[in-house]
Amino acid sequence: MNFSAFSLLPYLSKNRRLELLFFLALSILSSFLEIGSLGSLYPFLQAVLNPKKIIESLPIGFSGLSRMHENNIILGMGIIFLVIVVFSTVVRIYTIWVQQKLTANIAADLSISSFDNLLKRPYIWHITHNSSEVITRLTEDVNQVRTVILSGLNIILSSLIVLSLGLTLVLISPHITLFATFILGSSYIIIYRLTRGTFYREGKERIESHQRSIKTLQESLGGIRDILLDDSQSVFLNDYSQSVNISRQAVARINFKAQIPRYLIEGITILLISGLVFILVLQGKNISNIIPVLGSFTLGAYKILQPLQNVFVALASIKSNSSSIERLLPYLEGTQHRENLDSLISTKSEDLILEKNIELRDVWFRYQSAGDWVIKDLNLRIPIGSRVGFVGPTGSGKSTIVDLIMGLLKPSKGGLILDGYNASEDIDLMKAWRHYIAHVPQYIYLSDASFAENIAFGVPMQEIDLLRVKESAQKAQVSNFIEDQALGYFETIGERGIGLSGGQRQRIGIARALYKGARVLLLDEATSALDNKTEREFISTLLSGNDNLTIIMIAHRLSTVEKCDLIYEFSFGKLVDNGTYNSLLENSHTFRSLAKTN
Ligand SMILES: Nc1ncnc2c1ncn2[C@@H]1O[C@H](COP(=O)(O)OP(=O)(O)O)[C@@H](O)[C@H]1O
Ligand SMILES: [Mg+2]
Structure with a gap:
């Protein structure tokens, strides 16, 4: 299991955390109701087949019930079963709605905070990052992270349900349950182990080639005049089709591998249930004993397979999409890259009045920390x-000097001095200065x-x-x-x-x-x-x-x-x-x- 989804937790607002808790509570309620609906089928079937047995098994306090007509007992059991099934269906549907809403809210929050962060990054960050990278982070990667969140919630809900259904089946027949758990569990583990490495790799490949296709798209639209003049469409089309194909094929492989276990496990389950009938008949049990067990296990299998499959698909999708979390995190933990300008919103240009000089003093500048000096020991003074x-x-x-004067670029050494005050060291002054120019x-x-x-x-x-x-x-x-x-x-x-x-x-x-x-x-x-x-x-x-x-x-x-x-x-x-x-x-x-x- 990949835990990197938890690294998103610190970025959730208080409301989202409350919603998450609400979802957890609903999941627990859902799983209890599943116990109820599966657990009430067994006595219901027993009542249909052998009402006397139910009456005999009642505790002493309930002996009044024994005078009831058999049909009324069956009817009563049937109504209890029905009510639980209807209620649990309603709760399940509501839980799924809450799950989708929560996921959508978190994904929207993540997009908005990373865009907010992005807009506040210093200019030097923007000129050193390709826009196709930025666009991919805020669209595709956020989408993948949304999938991871949805999958995480799916795992919570589904595994609670699998667990509670499993416990109910243990109560009905421990031997059969343990045996079935062993077979199903080991099949899932084998399949998961065989495929998990490829999920991560292919998910990463998918996003990287998607990013390349966006880059080609942007560059070709930006240079369309030259492409038309030179007839060089095929170069761009080749690049594009290559990246699009790689990314689409990766999606196909991921989805295919996530589906395999479903069919394998369905086959194995049918074999298990037929085996169960065979064993019960061999043991010489009569039909009214077999049917409640068989009915419960068939309904149990039917109910368990879907969430079990959900867990597998969710694990696979977390694996294949977790690289998106790694890529998105730097966009979220922007606070350390971010210029702390939030507190200065109120500063207006009217607040700043310059009377003397704009100066660059002893300024050195280079774009990369190991690159050549682009500006060397510059001193200049511009009278107001x-x-x-x-x-x-x-x-x-010249353009670099203008960016330095505007404070968009920060001198590697030296400073921008306004009327004698060092604006390179004073965020308030810098903010006012930017309004001023x-x-x-x-x-x-x-x-x-x-x-x-x-x-x-x-x-x-x-x-x-x-x-x-x-x-x-x-x-x-x-x-x-x-x-x-x-x-x-x-x-x-x-x-x-x-x-x-x-x-x-x-x-x-x-x-x-x-x-x-x-x-x-x-x-x-x-x-x-x-x-x-x-x-x-x-x-x-x-x-x-x-x-x-x-x-x-x-x-x-x-x-x-x-x-x-x-x-x-x-x-x-x-x-x-x-x-x-x-x-x-x-x-x-x-x-x-x-x-x-x-
Ligand atoms: N974003 C950048 N990254 C790295 N080097 C840059 C960047 N922008 C400009 N340079 C380099 O800085 C130097 C000065 O460029 P610039 O300020 O644009 O000059 P001018 O405006 O006088 O033509 C050039 O050698 C250029 O290659
Ligand atoms: Mg220039």
């Missing part, structure tokens, strides 16, 4: 209210929603301030385009904004930053999709119209940063020079050569 440009060749570390990347993420929802990103529709949306769109010079749409700000953008030009997307990105009311804008090649003339106009209105903003921009073309107060020039993760456009043109030969290639 200034317009600062970052220039340098591709790969020189907005980022406009080169590729704006657009959701399949209206323009209004994309500009007021992450704000529920009913809370969107439409006036502010319009203002932001105006400042970002995209309001005319949006107002020309049939539904204006309520027009839907379409998945990933596929119908928009690069320039339109970037303007929406800038409108989003303005809507947020950020005081510091970080533009990472945000205007690179605009043509030269439009970009120049755009930048100059952005710079002149928003005097109270601090603007940091990574430039694709040097002309973009011409009007900046200060330009930092980077190369290979190091700051090489800084100054105004003209002073750099004079002093930095690398800047001059950058200017020439533009």
Whole structure:
């Protein structure tokens, strides 16, 4: 038996634990009722076949019953049997409902807490994990864990029932019961031992290949333009069909092996019951003695086989799905990876007022702990209210520096200093800082929603301030385009904004930053999709119209940063020079050569 299902217990809420206890109580009640329904069949059959014997066997106090008519005794026994059977059926059905509800509740809780955890993971975690992995954890793996939970509950209910039915049969005939237990028990153990190793392996194989198929699916959809151009469908289709087949075949093998014992055991049971008749007849017992025993054992076998089979299927399914628990656990025990931002929800951007400088001080950074330094001994200072440009060749570390300034990446050494306070060491300050800034990347993420929802990103529709949306769109010079749409700000953008030009997307990105009311804008090649003339106009209105903003921009073309107060020039993760456009043109030969290639 695999106990890793118990490792989920600490993640269950108090309500779920209470529900679990309620289920346990119902299971115990169910199994007592099973004893009742099987145990009352024996006397009932005895009463039918030989009512006198029942009366003789009654205790003295009940001797009044002996005057009753035989048919009334049979009727009485029949009614008791019937009531117990009906009641136990109702309780069983209710128990199964409770079991399904409980499983569904736990599975939903697990999905929600792992998604909650996921959203709070630091940025570095997200850039080092493939999204197909994450999606598989939150869908397939949670599903498998649901199966494990359902199976665990099945084992509890079924083994209680098997145990109580077994005890009843022991009372009716200890010898036959022990013999049957031995035969059935050893058959199950043999089958389980033969198959259990493969269950785990195949369950794991199933999920891994499922994850590969999701990866192929995502990558091919993301690169569909190239696939169509290169006619490379077959490469992706091959990958996909391979992983899909492996995963489906594994499911077939798991299900097949879980079913085998059912048929084997059914065969063995029929043989046992025929053997029982044979032995009883050989012993010279008469038919009215045989039938109650035989009837009880037939009903007993019929009742026991289903839960016994359930236990086996449940064990198999725990084996084959337990690797999902191992994979899901790290997503649940997120508390140690998680940035402790929960307590800071109330901190608003209004709380933070910066007056002097944003600084990176003695900053070193690398993406992997053993990797190369991407940023080396960086010191830079951005005065509040200034317009600062970052220039340098591709790969020189500009985007990384912007992520460090935003606090999305934590310096490996050194710190982000805001007005003299170290925000790398101060979670409250960091939280307020993140509200204070907005980022406009080169590729704006657009959701399949209206323009209004994309500009007021992450704000529920009913809370969107439409006036502010319009203002932001105006400042970002995209309001005319949006107002020309049939539904204006309520027009839907379409998945990933596929119908928009690069320039339109970037303007929406800038409108989003303005809507947020950020005081510091970080533009990472945000205007690179605009043509030269439009970009120049755009930048100059952005710079002149928003005097109270601090603007940091990574430039694709040097002309973009011409009007900046200060330009930092980077190369290979190091700051090489800084100054105004003209002073750099004079002093930095690398800047001059950058200017020439533009
Ligand atoms: N997620 C990442 N994991 C590992 N290395 C990265 C990652 N992102 C960027 N790098 C490396 O960091 C260096 C700087 O990249 P980047 O900051 O994107 O430069 P730039 O924006 O100036 O083009 C490059 O050598 C790049 O290979
Ligand atoms: Mg970059």
